[in-house]
Amino acid sequence: MGVPDEEVLEMAAIQTSERRFPSPFDVATPLGAEGWEHMYPYYLLFSEDNREWEEQALWFQDGIHHPEVLLPFDTITHEAWRTALGQFNTRIFAVPPAYGIEQRILNGYLYITPVPVSSEERIAERLPIFMRRAGHYYQNWDRLFDNWKRKMTELITDLEAVSVPTLDDFDDEEVVTEGRGVSRGWRLVEAYDRSIENMFMAWQYHMEMLNIGYAAYLNLFQFCKQAFPGIRDDLVAQMVAAGTDLLFFRPDDELKKLATLALDLGIAGAIRQDAKPEDIVATLRTDPKAKPWTDALDEVWHPWFYFSNGSGFYHHHRSWVDDLTVPWSALNGYIDRLEKGESLARPSGEVIARRDRLVAEYRGLLPTAEDRQTFDQNIALARTVAPYIEDHNFYVEHWHHTVFWNKIREFGDRLVEAGFLGDREEMFYLNRWELGQAIADAVASWATGGPTRGGPYWRREVAARKQIIDSLRQWSPQPALGPVPDEISEPFTVMLWGITTDRVQTWLASDAVDAAQDQISGVAASPGVAEGTARVILAPSDLAEVQQGEILVCPITAPSWCPVFGKIRAAVSDIGGMMSHAAIVSREYGLPAVVGTGNATKRIKTGDRLRVDGDTGLVTILSLEA
């Protein structure tokens, strides 16, 4: 019945496979950013020492986790996952075809490439180790996940307990009376090391169960794709993920309860005042009528407000505990909706019913009893791992990192006190090694009474780096660098980063075609079609601008953007795959979503009229902003 679309695609792939992205060695430094390399550790830079290896690989800008220019300190998160992901794939579980993910920074942006296991002998050697070790995790998943939650909670408690001593003129009396033998200065050095170590530990745990969890998802995906070649990816995802009681809906659910309570207590008007949310809360604390509400807020504050407005990967992704603007806007929205008599319940009952219907009906289409048995096993394993896959972010990127970014700022305070920095936020212009050096410098000169070099040195350096970072922010990173392989087959790259052969072809094509076209294509991540006005949001701090019924257009979404999904009509993102948060949350809210468009935030302006087709993955600009 005609030529299958795939054949056409194949032909396109053959025609374009000769094309390549620029070599990382040919990318120019943006004007004003000269010397940017010195801000980052040497091992994260492209270099002549490894040029041959670096030039044969295809590098992707990691727009999912690190879409923004990296201030030097912020490299800590990707360094942490680089080591952790790599060791679990390469050394611990011995994932047969995949080593880790290599990283390089170019013009301030993070590029990544998966390291393949190239020899069949090596794959064969790794196979029994993987079977045994990953098998152990699958068999004991629930117990190990309980254990994981305990480890993670303890780690957070440890981090909270780290004290960051000030460098006082004279040390404490107790150093003498208790015979401690250790100074505040040394405890400051130790506290820094403990904090950094704690961050790396969090990522050790993060990766402990993640990739083998994804391997179980992948197993179900592949089976469904074989059995039902035309099935949409999001339907497979719906069979597993949707409807489970996800932690990342919890903060939002707590806001809904607070909205209900505010109405019950008759304090909605006080909450709605035009003032800073923090000031409103302070006022409410003086009002006896509002006490049950402030008690309820205190009750859920820890950990549910340790919820990042971003992905948690950057120091400036602040959380609800740091700034109540985002949750406050959502809270007011919920109060409004309750007053109009609307229900705030997520349609999770429907979602579960749909999930069960999908599983039953696709299962019924399988031709043999053996297939149905395989399907059942695959679904069961995917559902076993799902709670970890869905919830680990809350523990690590939200709860832990909220604590971490605040703890680490205390070291910035010490450097301000030492005269190294003008402002605590300037600490992020130093990478983690440099920050350690600065602390060592401050402590040593505090100890000797001699002059520090850090004051003039870092003030000069930070001023120069601010200019460099500004220049780098003006630069648009290439989505990829290097030669285009025939096939993108590394399983985790596909699953976690949504990068496939087709996506790469789209990137290549979008370089060539007229950008004036009014259509943007991406991954159809959540079904349905919606039209509305675009709201382009580049940073989570702007989330409060989103108006009811608009279409959210953003680089990525993070779990904490949940409240905004109750307002919007559809979602479009630059980066993301089937299992990205925008996709999961959109499916949960029943909103159309197109993710992984590459450049929607650049091509769409706030105010444009859009049609988002979550069935085909096509975003159409119907008319430009008035």
Add this chain to the structure above:
Amino acid sequence: MKYVVHLEECDSQLAEVVGGKAIGLGRLLQHGLRVPPGFAVTVHAYREFVAATGIDREIRRLLSGSATVEAQSEASTLIRRLFTMQPSHALLAEELKQALVSLGDSTPVAVRSSAISEDANEASFAGEHDTYLWVRGADSILAHVLSCWGSLFTPQALAYFDHVDIVPEDAAMAVVVQTMVPAEAAGVMMTLDPVNGDPSQVTIEGSYGLGLAVVGGEVTPDRFFVDKVTRDIRSRAISTKPVAYRFVEELGEVALTDVPAEDQSQPCLSSREVAELADLGVRVEAALGGAQDIEWAIGPPAPGDDAGRDVFLLQARQETVWSRKPRPPLADPETSIMDRIVANMRMPMRLKAAPAESP
């Protein structure tokens, strides 16, 4: 009645009497599916007719010793002429007239073969016998029934008899007489993906006018790929459809007509109709069991009916390519889930389905 059975009454017990097509339509009707009303002319009518007229002896004589393709072709022409030269069959004519009362005397009908053969359900005879469209009036219908009988002996059919070792004089044919749907759009649908066998898909092809243009490959049809479970359209390919078969009043027959330029590249079906068709496909599959190859037509809305155009099923038969393929389990039941996880990690993955082997 001896020679005519209404489609509603055609059940599998009558397989040897009314033929595969009539049984298929009867089963659709029994499951409450919309099929244009009609009846079957039984194989008894055929047998009595050839015996009474002596055509049976003539067939035997003409076919004996015609082993070459040329001789068979000549025999075919002569045999078919026999059917058109005979005076009509009085009793059959009477029953036909009675049956037509329920359809409406001058209602246009289609006259098609309904083969009696063990393969009848599997479409092996597809296209080998004649179909007559827009036939009106009892006399004309009767004449076309006889012509249809004659088409039992087309050269292709004779070759096929040889191929499957059927003695031609033992062959017999029932005929279906069915109200014409003045189709605005028509086509075929399969309850799987014919390219890769995907059982979770309904594949619909359609074009303007009668289904002839699609079945005969005279236009590139619009294609709609529908998820069987969610009923969402997975994708669609709208083609340019410059021509359509329609009944042309001035000619008094069905002819190839031009489609207005502004309609040529429009989808021939609305999304709602696509969903309705897919829904019918799933129901037919559930009713008849196994993947189905279905012909459908969409008529104009009934006068005063706001519910939209009416969808009719014209035929349903077992899909033969994928249904006959052995379907080994996707995974060896002896393997563990760990084996499968490893195998899957090693399989290059694309978000789009990989090109499947063609049937």
